[in-house]
Amino acid sequence: MARGLVLGVVLGAIWGFVTAVVIGVSVTLVFGVDASMTALSALIAGIPGAVALLFARDITPNAWMQFLIGMAVYAVVLVALTGLAPLGLPLGTVPVTSVLVLATLAATTIGAVALAFHKMDWKALNRYRMEEVLIHALKGLGFVFFTAIILLPFYAMLMTSFKKQAELLQNPLDYSINLSQGLMSLFSSYIELFVTFDFGRFILISTIVSVTTVILTLAASIPGAYAISRLRFPGRVTFSRSILLIYMVPAIVLVIPLYAVFSQLGLRDSLLGLLIVYPATTIPVSLYMLQGYFRGLPSELEEAGMMDGCTRLGVIRRITLPLSLPAIASVALYVFMIAWNEFLFAFMFLDSPEIFTLSRGVVSLNSSEVPRQHLMAGAVIVTIPVLVIFLWFERFLVTGLTAGSVKG
Amino acid sequence: MAKTAAKATEADLARARRRIGPIERREMRLAFGMLSPTVAAVLLVVLIPVLANFWISVKPIELADLRAAKPLVRERVQGDVLQPGDAFAVRYRVRSSSPAAEVRDVEFTHSLPPGLTLTDDAGTCTLSGPDLRCNVGTLEPRARVDVNVTLTAGQAYFDAGSPDLRAADPLATGRSTNKLTSFEFTFDNFRKVFDAAEFWNVLWVSIVYTIGGTGGALLLGLFAAQLMMVAFPGRGIMRGLFLFPYVSPVIAVAFTWIFLLDPFSGTMNAILTKTGVTDANINFLGQRGIALWTVIAFEAWRYFPLAFLFILARMQSLSSDLNEAAEMDGATPFQKFWYISLPQLVGIISTLFLLRFIWTFNKFDDIFLLTGGASGTRTLTVNVYEQAFALSNLGAGAAVAVVIFFMLAVFLAFYFKFVPKEEGM
Structure with a gap:
């Protein structure tokens, strides 16, 4: 019984603190209300809340009743500790919000503790059950942690692009946007980017460059991958090994010589230069991913095709390619994302704003004269296509990522 | 005994290797053909640059050296030429485009109107037909060289309607060492x-x-x-x-x-x-x-x-x-x-x-x-x-x-x- 009680107290304290911080910060970030954080009080209130939840099992067998009892104790203690002002404001000023936030705090804190002790006799905890409780708690904390570290930056990126520099400097926690200001004003950063900074052209150029890269990469790597996986020729094993090595060569080692040579040839500040470099850096990855897939296709199909009088190229066109369309699609998307996200070569090679790719264009916004929200709007513009493609084809891409993500 | 056996197998192997049938040969050729774009791209953009990086690392080369040094020339024409026998004093100022590299065999030519005769005390210039050709020699980095010539107008100049000497721009040529490809090394x-x-x-x-x-x-x-x-x-x-x-x-x-x-x-x-x-x-x-x-x-x-x-x-x-x-x-x-x-x-x-x-x-x-x-x-x-x-x-x-x-x-x-x-x- 002592063990269970200690565990309950610890979990109550941890969850009291975590929920208060997370919910407090979220409320501030979303609504712009300056909810002063009562994290320490919440930590203390979590303890009697959790204890009450556990002892409520002696009073009632109904799980919901136990839950409500725990919540009530938590809420009462929290209100008492904060001097009747759980959000830093007296209960009377914003009663509805206060009560809602208080209820959410109580529900999440006590709920998390209840989940950890779910269907477990806390008075007779052995090591096994204790670890199970701990694991439940750790998993809950893990979800909160990962969701927070991922959502926070993306939320901040999106919301900043709708705000004004002055507002951001005044209260960096307030990400609420004023919807009454009208669409033109809300999207003013985006309008500015498209009108003054020519982002429409950057998007077009990035699209052209990425699509051309995909086409060139596939044109070279599909036959190459086929040759490595199906044809016999001297040096085949060496070749397939060295492909791996080649995509371990860091771009920074290539930058100086390519910069020097392209400068002399007049290719440096040109899209042609990028279109020479991008496919060459993606071909090895693509070839590696595709040859793995081709190997997995049954060669009997191709042999049957040859028996029926197809030439080798006919077999590739009629049998192998149609069968490997999913793999080719996932490679294509993967290469597209690499080219779209590419920063180093675009940054080093391109000087003229007329031929900036989107990444290069966003980097050019990083100056003290350009307000922060413009840069964030640029970041949103460059991110959205990638995330849309990713979410749309997730199943596809996850396979591709795991096969080729040595690149990176 | 073991030695001869080893020799025999080696010979067998060699024979076997030579005995690639036409089908295998065709397959090999096809494979090389299919791999050639990959090989070309990787060679050009990865392997050769890696080697080039080694090359650059032992060369005294700065960012500015990437622009090849070129001679640039501008002219200044002075003098009132109103009748035959009057002369223009022309100054050509030649300078190098590069602050770091010298330019050798610098020459410039300037296409002039007809009816002018050249007086050049330094002997760097010659006038053949309409073209004035001057040999400046080697131009040090950052150096400026002035070439002064006197051009005396004859009747033919006025017959042509006293055209402006500056109608055509002088053109300079010269050879400079490309630091990237020179054989100058350093550690x-x-x-x-x-x-x-x-x-x-x-x-x-x-x-x-x-x-x-x-x-x-x-x-x-x-x-x-x-x-x-x-x-x-x-x-x-x-x-x-x-x-x-x-x-x-x-x-x-x-x-x-x-x-x-x-x-x-x-x-x-x-x-x-x-x-x-x-x-x-x-x-x-x-x-x-x-x-x-x-x-x-x-x-x-x-x-x-x-x-x-x-x-x-x-x-x-x-x-x-x-x-x-x-x-x-x-x-x-x-x-x-x-x-x-x-x-x-x-x-x-x-x-x-x-x-x-x-x-x-x-x-x-x-x-x-x-x-x-x-x-x-x-x-x-x-x-x-x-x-x-x-x-x-x-x-x-x-x-x-x-x-x-x-x-x-x-x-x-x-x-x-x-x-x-x-x-x-």
């Missing part, structure tokens, strides 16, 4: 790189960053994979969300984090001071000692999804027999994780570690965007940029790149030696 680049006190610091930062970033990403990935093992509603969405940091463009997420971590108006500092974790604002990316850990955390944040995907895939492919047997024997959850799951994941984790180690070591964009290599975060890769483009010394940058290349070769040797074949990716 100064390496000396400079290794002598600099900061080099060992840079190396140390690189190693700390690589180990920290890789380890952090793997730990987070392992943790995330544990969360996703058991099915729950919304798992698909969560998995997609977990991959966001990895698939988003680095420029977008780097700038977002820069703003979040801003020491004056950053959300992170506001949260920390509000919740009472810290009293004063922390300069996450600007303070020596803290900045390195911030970029390591960023690296872990950005790349944990990868480790997560691989580890999850491996965990899902493991059979649950062992776990069930251990459960029967009364193993607790942590024991099951420690003694059963983890040992089965050691293979994939060590492979991932080596791969991510190499890639983190190669990483440039992230640190460059976050701190630009300031406040004690300059890694070797950022140092390449710093030397070659910020300090304009291409040779020194290439020398750092050579160091990177050799360290990488060592890591790769490790990788191929220690990664078990079945885990090899």
